[in-house]
Each structure stands twice: as C-alpha cells, then as structure tokens.
Amino acid sequence: MGQYIHGQTLIQAFENWAPKKLAFENDKIGLQIGTLNKKVKKVMVTLDVLENVADEAIEKNVDLIFAHHAVIFRPLKDIRADSGQGKIISKLIQNDIAVYVAHTNLDVAEGGINDMLAQKLGLTNSQILKPTYTEPLYKLSVFVPESHAAQVREALGSAGAGAIGNYSHCTFNIQGTGTFLPEEGTNPYIGEKGKLEQVSEVRVETIVPESLLNRTVNKMISSHPYEEVAYDVYPLDNQGKTFGLGRIGELPEAVTLKELAENVKERLDLDGVRVTGDLDSKVKKIAVSGGDGNSLIPFAKYKGADVIITGDVYYHTAHDALLHQLNVIDAGHHIEKVVKEGAKQYFEEVIQSSGCYDTTVIASSANTNPFIFI
Template sequence: MYAKGQTVIQLMEQLAPKHLAVPDDRIGLQLGSLQKEIKQVLVALDVTDEVVEEAIGLGADLIIAHHAIIFRPLKTLNTDQPVGKLYEKLIKNDIAVYISHTNLDTAEGGMNDWMADALGIESSGTLEDVHTDQLFKLVVFVPKTHHQQVQDAVLRAGAGHIGNYSHCSFNIEGIGTFVPQEGAHPYLGQQGKLEQVEEVRVETMVPAGIRGKVIQAMLKAHPYEEVAYDLYPMDLKGRTFGLGRVGKLKQPCTLREFVDVVKKGLKVPHVRVVGDLDRDVKKAAVLGGSGSRYVNKALYKGADVIVTGDIDYHTAHDALMAGIAIVDPGHNAEKMMKEQTANWLRVKLEESRCATKVQASAVDTEPFRFM
C-alpha cells in the first residue's frame, strides 16, 4: 500500500513542524497536489532542472526540498522562460513540490543539530530563538481499569515534558457518576440508571504544537463513548526552538585543525576562513545557510568561531576586529539534509507499513566552481 501525499507530509511535519518556521518563510506545498498516492519521494536541497529530470527518471510523485522554488507572488507564468519551463515540467509530470526550510533548520533533530553533530559541537543553546511552545494542561477522567492504557498513550504522544523530565503526570482516584440517556451506547452502565465508577483523574502538560496528536491518542485509548476531559492554557513557557546551535567542542583544537573538521564533517572540498589559523577554538557556533547577521550573536554567546555560509566582505572585517573566527563552507553545505531527511522519512514510512520509496537526490546543486 502506497501512502497518500497528505500522509507523507504529516510524517515529514513530525520532523519539521510548520509552526517552527520563521514568519513569512516560503514553506509547505508550493506546486502540485497531495491528493494522490505517492509511490516515490525525492529529497533535494534545491529544485533545479537537473533535479526535476532526476525525479522524472525515478518516477517520483513528490519532491521534498529545503529551498523554495516560489519566493514571491507570481505575476505571470511564462513557459518560454527558464523558471516557467521548470514549473511546466513539474506540472506535466504530475510532480508535487513541498518545502521544509527554516522549520527544518529550527527543529530538534533537524538541520542545525545535524550540522552541530557533524562538527563535534556539544550544543547547549541556539543563536536566535524562533518559537516558544505555549503549554496546556490536559485533564482526563479514566475508569480505573483503563488508567494505565490511557496514560501511556497520552505520554507516548509527547505530553508530560517539563524541562529535562519526561512522562510527568499527576493522578487522583475518585468516583465518577453519569446516567446514559436514550441513544447512548455506554461502555459501562445502563440507559436511565445512575452509574458510579472508580475513576482516575490524570493531569499532564501538553505543548500547543502537539495538542491534536495527544488528544487523538487519548480518545483512541479511552473506552468511553463520550470522554470527559479539559484542556486549558497555562501561563508557563514550554520548550524554546531556535536557529543555529552553539556549544563546546568535544575536542578543542586550533582553527587550522577545526577547518579540517568542517571540510570532513560537511563534505566540502574548500572553505573560506576568517581569523588566525593558530588560535585556539574551544566553543563553536553553526548555522546552515546564510549567516552574516548571526556573527555578532555567536560572539555574544561566547563562541570562538562560527560556521556558516554566504559571509560578505564587510562582515568578515567586522569579525576580525571583534575577535571571532569564521569558517564559511558555502550555502550548499546544507546538502546533508538530503540523506538525513530521506533516512528519517524512510523509517517512518516503513513503520507505517507503506510501500512508498524515498531517495536522496544525487544531483550536486552547488552553483559555484572553485578554480
């Protein structure tokens, strides 16, 4: 059985929830339809003509990419122009394009975490906060016979996280009463008769981003036809998600040695470097993509060096004066998302017993050539 397009995207959004994107980022479905079976998914960094040809050759129904193909509202769609031809080719071959950009960067276990792991950075924080989860209190009343079943389902769905603790809940035993009315099909009791049941009141915390998932899990595990539960907002902050990562290096080294770590970890043949190659590097920051405006943030966080792309001349001079080193591996260093995302999605589809295949693009979309 092949997964529907919406199912594939629901799984993808478990990795990179849309609410984690920065405001106005061009994410989500950009072209085509998800109302179809998906036999083959191609994961790409960029959607170029070569990538589209690769997708056609694979028989792909869906491309999941990191960089958007539509940045601004279209005023015309001229198929005589290169971009118009690209859209036309995708449409004629019924290939949908879905973008996961800053939400994938920000997500725990996403782009910036992958890059930090590759560089040996023991991440202890972000460079810029993007989203803080609003917390809700879930209260549900469960018959004692199904207490553990419902509690386990709710906690497995992601509820119950407080700081560095998981599976947090509070449970109180009591007596629940109800009278099944005409038309009811009660799990316990009879129509028209007062029923008293030993029940447990289960309380736990739920981040706003997974409310639907937790409630669905609770209702599925609960035996009652009508489940009594409350969900109300709390005046507390949940987990904070952000762009970039900063932390101590597992192996402190010189900047010269760290350059080799970057080239090997991010699989790039060349980098641009700002700073004294013999200086010590103990704490590092990393941000995928364009990071010129994050250099000062890395300095403020105590980093000796920041690894990021698209550094301009004046930012480099400012960094030299401020005393922070820069290693620029280029924007294309984000290419690691192809294998990482494909592997993650492949496992999720296999767990769902779907026959949909996922492949990482083999096309090198680096536009620069170093001579």
C-alpha cells in the same frame, strides 16, 4: 501491485519532525507544485530545484521532489515554458512531479539542517544558538471511574503526555465522587436512565505539549468507558521545548583556526572556504549555521564561541566579527546540501515503518552550487 506510500502520509510524517509552525513568517514552504494526493513510487531529495534537477527527476521517474529551498520564492508575473522559472515549473507539471519545500522549519527542527551540520563537524554538547520558538504546554484533566484509571493513564502516556525532563507517563491523581443523571437518549456505561448516580472516580491530570494535544485527547476519549467524557484543558505559563536557529557546541579538543577550516572543507566536501581571524589561534567552542549567519554573529559571541561556521557572511559583518574577536568560516550556502543525506534517511525510515517497501528515496546528484572556485 507494489506497496507504495501515499504522498499525504509521507508528508504528514515529515511534518511531525519539522512542523510548519516552526517556519519563519512569510517563508515559502509546503506543497508548491502538483499534488500529494497520489501514491509515490520514488522520492528525490534536493537542496535546490533548478532545471538540471527537474531534468534528473524526469529521467529517473520521480513522483515527488523534496527540496530545502523554494522553487517559487517571489510572485511570478508569468509561467513561460521556454524561459526562466516557468521552464522548470512547466517541465514538472507536464511530468506530474510534485514539489514540497521545507525551509526554515527544517533549519529550526530538532535533528534538522543545523543539527546535521553539527554532527558532521563532530561537535559535542550541541545547543541552540538563537531560540525562535517555544512550544506551548497544556494541563489535561480527565475524570474516570477507578476501574479504568490505569487504562486511561496508559493511553495518555502512550500518546506522549506527561513527559517532564527524562521522565514519561507523569500524572497526578485525586480520588473523589462524580455525579450524573442519564437522560433520555443516553446509553450509560454506569447507572440507569432517570436515576442520579454517584460514582467513585479519579481525576487524572497530566501535562501535554501543543503538538500532541489533539492526539492525546483522542486517545484518552477512545480509552475511556463513558459515553460522554468529562475533561478540561488549561493553557499553562510553563515553557515547553525550545527550538531555534544555529547550534553551538565544542570540539573534542582545541585546534588552530586553519586546521578547523581545512577540516570543514574536508567533512562538508567543499572546494574552498573563506576565513576571517588569526589562522594560528586556537578554537574549541564552535557555532554553526547552515544559511545566512549574519544575524547570528552577536549570539555566537554572547555564548562564547571562538568561531562561527556559516553559509553566508557579508563583508561588513565580517569586519564586525573581527572587532569582537570572533573568527568566521564562510563555507558557502551550499553546505546545506547535508539535507540530501539527512532527509533521505528520515524518509526511508518512515517508508520502512509504514510497510510500503516498494517506494524508493534517492538524493539528487545534480550540482546546484552557483559558485566555482578557481
């Protein structure tokens, strides 16, 4: 029997990278077809799920398709096996191929689509272009006997609590006296039933992001010697990590807009790009967005970008960009195909770390770009 990773395990690991809470409201993400409750021998990563992708998955005995764009985006009136989306869905169901979708949550995530593009294009000092989500922070306070304070502090830090800037394991400690009276049915670590106890304790405080709160509390409790652990959790007004759409960074040195367009075409393996602006103008500060970049034009201009590279720009939006002296390179929505390489690498790392070495990950070779350059 091979060592294959379970579908739920694989996706749970992925959602630590790009949690669903980062997705935009009403975005169609998550499991769309089939089940994750199975061992996965082969994963295929794709940008889109079209019929040629489904056929490729069947031919290559794929168990799970990971896609950036949803196979089911609008409500379906029917699922016919002989036409339209129904044909794709029927093929996948008949061959027990699950489809999991990560869209705007993977656009926004750190290391996601936009970071992949920024890296491909050689941008430095990359930052978020448009913030969309700030993670809530919590203060966790726990009361622990002095003899076990170091042990509990280590558990908190190893769970990821106490990270402030480039510092980890940050806590504040106050010594005091704890009192308690063990009653019938208890098995106290310290003290006797029916006798009021006074114990030298330490109040350990630390800061925890929402995404790590449950794990931190569980690790803290498991490391604590008491049968019943006294702790408090407080929501904070402090701002946690910020996530968002697009990225803005700099090229190592200024180039002409024409040179940049040619470089984009080469680095992203494109047949062509559309450009607005003076081709001879020098550009250095670059904004990038994988999908529809129309709403990001004002943010790119406000943050001082010389040019925005994106997947879709409307005709009149291009006019607006020209009026604001912002150059545009419309490289087509298909530039998001960088997901195939990036997600494949991530899943391979998860599989290796889990010890399930027999599960394989492949990138779809099917062409899903609907446009042909003549």
